Amino acid sequence: MAEATGYTTQFPSQSVDDATKASEKYGLEVARGIKNEWFRKSAGTGRFLQNQREFHRLKLYARGEQSIQKYKDEFSINGDLSYLNLDWKPVPIIPKFVDIVVNGMQDRLFTIKAFAQDPSSTKKRTDFVEMTLEDMNTKDFIKQVETKLGVNIENFSGQPTPESDEELELHMQIGYKQAIELAHEQAIDNVFKRNHYYELKKRLDYDQTVLGISCAKHTFNNTDGIKLEYVDPANLIYSYTEDPNFQDVYYFGEIKQIKSNELKKQFPELSDEEFEDCVRRSSKINQYDYTNNDSNDSYDSNTLTVMYFNYKTWEQSVFKIKETSSGAKKAIKKDDTFNPPKDQRTRFERVAQAREVIYEGVMVLGANKLLKWQKAENMVRPDSNVNTVMMNYVVSAPRFYKGKIESLVSRMVTYADLIQLTHLKLQQVIQRMTPSGVFVDADGLSEIDLGNGTNYNPQEALNLYFQTGSIIGRSMTVDGDANPGKVPIQELPGGGGQQSALLIQSYNYYLNMIRDVTGLNEARDGSDPDPHALVGVQKLAAANSNTATRHILHSSMYITSELAEAISIRLKDVLAYHPQRDIFIKSLGRFTVGALKEINNIHLHDFGVFIELDPDEDEKQLVENNIQQALSKDQIQLEDVIDIRAIKNIKLANQLLKFRRAKKAAADQVKAERNIAAQSQANAQAAQAAEMAKAQAETVKVESKMKLQEAQKNFDIQKLETEARTKKELMQFEFDLNMKLKQMELDSKEKMELSKPVRSAKPSKPFESKGNDVLGGIDLSRFEPK
Structure with missing residues (x-):
């Protein structure tokens, strides 16, 4: 591991002017300082040698291929093993545990989230909230207008209006997404896939488990665009730090073994004499034993050891502020050596601002030949602070202390x-x-x-x-x-x-x-x-x-998050300078076709990028248990279940579940009240119908009774008329008969008078009817003449 060696490494001063920093002499001093800090072959305690041997040893243990010499020394007697007949092959115990950790981490998927935080996007988000609140507050009026005029005056027609502030807040966290944010997320994911990052991440997780440190690198060039590369921690060099995430490191680098023809491709401007001298002198450094003689590779005279490094320093952005004759001020770019005299009569002043810069260097070890030293062309600067710069290397060692790295292995x-x-x-x-x-x-x-x-x-x-x-x-x-x-x-x-x-x-x-x-x-x-x-x-x-082992997962997510942020910033370089920008935009896929117009203006936006870790099976099961419990009690609907399961954030999923339960309970209560009101109305209508039927029945009964009485009356009248007519005829007949009898009596009397009959002592019998002069219970004989 990296340990203090008792040497003080001398680096050139960073307080010199920018021209001096850009000189090749300054770069050579930086390269020599880095080399002296990591390579001290004579002392035998170089940091690079220690890291190489230690990481090589840990990797052998992680593969179950560690050296068996230490075991033979335990069993030998004065080095004699002639009496032993043993299988010395190591028992592969450690590889099993390494595979458990590394393979288990591959199940923890993640989602890249982009949040637009520039003023334009913030205003757009604020306007959406205000217009949604306006629709919420004027919901009744909007319904009345739509009912009477048939016109929908909602700000966002076709979308359901939130019922409460809580629902609006959930919608902003879950459902609301600007087109530029979707396009940006798809662009970052596209870069990850083009660089096969998910395979690269397995190597990073393996290094984190075995070595306790992992490193990745991001670069940009006009040929390949944004590149993500794996860096072997055994080849990594860096300035001293105690930060587990290496945030305060001012130089990074890596040692590579490359062939001479590859070096010629990278630096074709080298003359044949310089190239031959580099190959001859650098090839000897390959004899430097950093793998403890475990490699079977033979000595290759065409292999060179090259140090690629990034060095962070600062530069002065100097402007001459000149006052024109009209009173206006004009800014003119100057170098940092510009220093006007402090005279009140001068009409200009000096304004300077320091900002971080990165110089890229390449040095052939052994030959002490500096092949490259220049200011980086594509530096990663966050929009929130353009004076800072991000290093191309992303390193994490969560169990890092005083230069010591602890790993699971x-x-x-x-x-x-x-x-x-x-x-x-x-x-x-x-x-x-x-x-x-x-x-x-x-x-x-x-x-x-x-x-x-x-x-x-x-x-x-x-x-x-x-x-x-x-x-x-x-x-x-x-x-x-x-x-x-x-x-x-x-x-x-x-x-x-x-x-x-x-x-x-x-x-x-x-x-x-x-x-x-x-x-x-x-x-x-x-x-x-x-x-x-x-x-x-x-x-x-x-x-x-x-x-x-949660710290290993957090370390992996930190590297992924930093790479995503770097890609987010470098995307602007791709869309502004890359010759194949149109092909890159089309490669984003059919899901962002509507955002292609916005992605052309991506340089106008500032994004916050973060990683949302997908829940594991246990966390998913907790949410699923809540869903099943709510379903069993009919507290949510199937559509709610689909929406909740689509949310990968456990906290938001539970919040949405609680909100949908409350909303379903309120809807059920309103429905129950409506059912009660409808039932009451139906009961009232039934009672009213029963009363009306009863009244109608009474009316029919009365009318029937009245009709019966009328018929009885008419019948009685007809009866009386018939009786009167009959009695009248009978009385007329009686009268006629009486008259005839009277006449007969008178005639009889006359005859008797004439014949003078003998008078009888009995009176004559009258022929008048009795009882026939009663009509309807009225005795009409009372009305006879007296």
């Missing part, structure tokens, strides 16, 4: 060695183990008399023992004494059984120690699950294991 090395030694000793024990045998007491057999006249010899005793497992013995001798050999055959235990059990126990102990020091428990890999443990307990143990 470095914690396991000690116990991996002990496991290997235990494995070798176990081989020794197994080789020296003997099978179980039997002890036959010949004297005990001689005392046995089978009673059939035959002797019980050892061969017959062994045959009986192996075939039946039974043994014949005598507790007493023929003399009546106790027989010490009463059990003539006894089983002998095999050798090495107890030792092997102890070694296996030690093996498991060291394996558990690896789990303890790394936090990678059994629940993480599922190698030895407890059959009696509940599922929740297993998940909790796995979550604790994930927490133990």
